[in-house]
Amino acid sequence: MPRITLEKAAEMLLKNDRVLILMHKSPDGDAVGCGYGLAMALRSIGKKAQPLCGDEIPKMYSYLTDGFEVQEFEPGLIVSVDLATTDLLNGKALEYKDKIELCIDHHGSNTDYAQYSYVDGKSASCAEIIKELLDKMGIVPDKLTADAIFTGVCTDTGSFKFSNVTPKTHRIAADLMELGADSTEISRIMFDCKSRNKVELERMILDTIEFSSDGRVAFVCITKEMMDKSGADKGETEGIAGLTKQIEGVKIGITMKEKENGEFRISVRSSSDIDASAICSQFGGGGHKAAAGCSIYKSLQEAKDAIMTACINALEDS
């Protein structure tokens, strides 16, 4: 399962005329942008190419998917994009799990499941790599392909705010704008657009906010009743886990979400000197130092008390 150069990856794609491109489940802007962007680019030089995802592509990406013709063919080359592990394949895409010949990815944790892989863990998005790959292939992206790639670049960097951004990220964004990418409209759809239901849910969530330890611990909660009442989709709770940590002075932010069968799913975000992963491991969970998760099967009040106590203790020990 060797790692290859980007030139070699470009060569593999140029040699084949029927390319199937796999995307991970719950596709985000980078997955959709890479899947559709690469397919559009390959089609522009006369190849058959089709992106495939086990889940439906969310409506917000309709500027890429509307009018995109489905091509059916016997794949000559099976490629994955932005896919760290085949565990993230589902539905129809899962059928190709063991047949992936080329992987293009930016996750340092990539499990080398493909026959050949190009992995650049320093790339903020997989979309950045797709742009460089097209350069190697001599393909100049058209406007819609540039839109697709820009979508990946801006979503995986939180609009150029995250620590994964490099000078290369900005230079690629500049190139994509010159190729016609509508950065304003894409940014509006990705970052400044929310459903009325989501606004209602956010209002309810803010009503649950509680602080402890002189404002250094903040807690919010999302119950099933709140989800029902607001009418918000499951996908619309994305980003909520970051909310508490944005508040000045907060060292540990806790977001607790009621699931089925008495489960409370807990997300803990912490400042660098406090280990969120150690807190969550007390409840059988885990994750990274700054962001971790666990589940507690108790009543809402008991679950809240348990995680709050663990966080307050961690703060006192730090």
Added chain:
Amino acid sequence: MPRITLEKAAEMLLKNDRVLILMHKSPDGDAVGCGYGLAMALRSIGKKAQPLCGDEIPKMYSYLTDGFEVQEFEPGLIVSVDLATTDLLNGKALEYKDKIELCIDHHGSNTDYAQYSYVDGKSASCAEIIKELLDKMGIVPDKLTADAIFTGVCTDTGSFKFSNVTPKTHRIAADLMELGADSTEISRIMFDCKSRNKVELERMILDTIEFSSDGRVAFVCITKEMMDKSGADKGETEGIAGLTKQIEGVKIGITMKEKENGEFRISVRSSSDIDASAICSQFGGGGHKAAAGCSIYKSLQEAKDAIMTACINALEDS
């Protein structure tokens, strides 16, 4: 009051050894970034340089202002940055109102108040121009100067989301990162950090949200009581006027803010086919087609009814 080239502006700065740099009142990231960035750059080549603002520089910019030594001198050259009109000078800066020899600005509406002006209305931020100016002067910004300029670039573009962003904006951001600008930390402070009071105010504001005309008109209100109860600063209501227009389906977003002496200050944001300025002009206000304002001196309920009715009518006529 002639317009000059950037080369000529660079020459004027290089010729003088004591430069006073004026910033507008209520300074934002672009004003602070340009004022401090230009001063740091001039100091780096042995000149005396001092930024001056009538208002105190907000605490959030302390990474630029902390440890920045105040220099007192008789100015040899008085420069303004990011200043469209001298109406925006206040306090100590106002004293120099009629003595501005060089203006560096990016407002197309600049009133040509200075002896010589370099204005680039297509530049997303004045900070972009400062970077180009330093290039012309042969000054390579140090880390802190790059931080200052990056602050202007990212704040005036809403972190690269607004329609003023050009490929040049991204290329300058890339260059600044290579010069050491800490884009992650600056972005965090500018965009992902809010006070507990602001969160409390936002919660209260969301509680006032009302929709009309099948969700096409949205209304929120900020009362003096809410300001007092939340403890939020006046500056912390910034950005609130954009909130309602972010909601899917909303064509007209209204934000009503209670001021002193029975005034309700109203901000109207609209989609491109509805003229917010025409709505506000019915109450003696004005502005742009997509964003306008007016004041109504009535009770909260009467003011709300009046503006809501005007908006609903505008929607029906469109």
